[in-house]
Amino acid sequence: MEVCPNCFADKELKGFITASSKLGDCKICDSEGVHLLAIEELLDFFQELLNNFQKVEKGEPLKTKIQANWNFFISENVTFKILDKVLPQISTSISDAGERVDYIDEIKDNVDYWNALQKELKWSRRYLTDIKYLTEELKWDKLLDSQIELKTNRDLYRARVHHQSGLPAYPFEKMNCPQPNLAKAGRANPLGIPYLYLCNNPKTVLYEVRASYLDEVSIATFNLKENFSPVRIVDFTETPSLYQPDNVAEILKARLLKKKISEDLSKPMRRYDTEIEYIPTQFICEFIRIFTGASGIQFTSSLDPNGINLVMFDQNLMECTQVKLHQVSEINLESVELKDM
Incomplete structure (x- = not known):
């Protein structure tokens, strides 16, 4: 055949x-x-x-x-x-x-450790987790180290909703990260350590800031500063080639692990969730920043299926090139019926 x-x-x-x-x-x-x-x-x-x-x-x-x-x-x-x-x-x-x-147990155990680690970080041992096990046994520093280069001509977007109508667009400096003493905990950043959250298109950024009908929103365009190129980020959106005959097991582990973590990175916070839910993804972002040397990550938005979110660990790598004022003219909402528990 x-x-x-x-x-x-x-x-x-x-x-x-x-x-x-x-x-x-x-x-x-x-x-x-x-x-x-x-x-x-x-x-x-x-x-x-x-x-x-x-x-x-x-x-x-x-x-x-x-x-x-x-x-x-x-x-x-x-x-x-x-x-x-x-x-x-x-x-x-x-x-x-x-x-x-x-999958064989070796693969399942590696990927499923993410579930165990989340519980440990939230409820048992937060600051002294077993990094040696993650790097020497599970090899997560290698599995999470698939990086792409961020191009200087790639437009990225960040939005802020106005809480009063009729105001002009925010100035450039107001579209950056908050100061460390004002930085709240986020899905990727710990309390007091600000990261720059960006999206790959203006529509996605409206979903991410939960903009409502007739809201006025400042949308800023960011680009990588030329003097910092090349800058590399870990890509959670890729589907790598499976045809790597000498590396199949590692490719399977990396893809499945990144898919599981990406689901938690993109998961929107519900109003009744607490900041404890952020801790595992904050940990994994810091793990990536330290053990891979990457300058940020990108992952699929759960609020806009066609959107990609980026998190830059250092906002000084980016510059705001323009800010425009927008008004939300349409909102599309859908619901799905939940079965009784």
């Missing part, structure tokens, strides 16, 4: 197959005149990948488990065809693509 680049969504694997010199028609996805590669050339990779899964009674189908976090294959039909051809040719107890599986 032969596969082609169109059988997969993974960019690295698509590129690897494209390097093949053989051209023809793919019988897996019905593409015509494409590069073809014998599936046997990929068996070592699939062995490494599937070594990270185990059969369990109440798990998810293998095809779903892979696609849910990686979107590795181009379609469900292709997933079945390839996996059901690969599985008999490698050493695994998994017999078909529909068999229920979970």
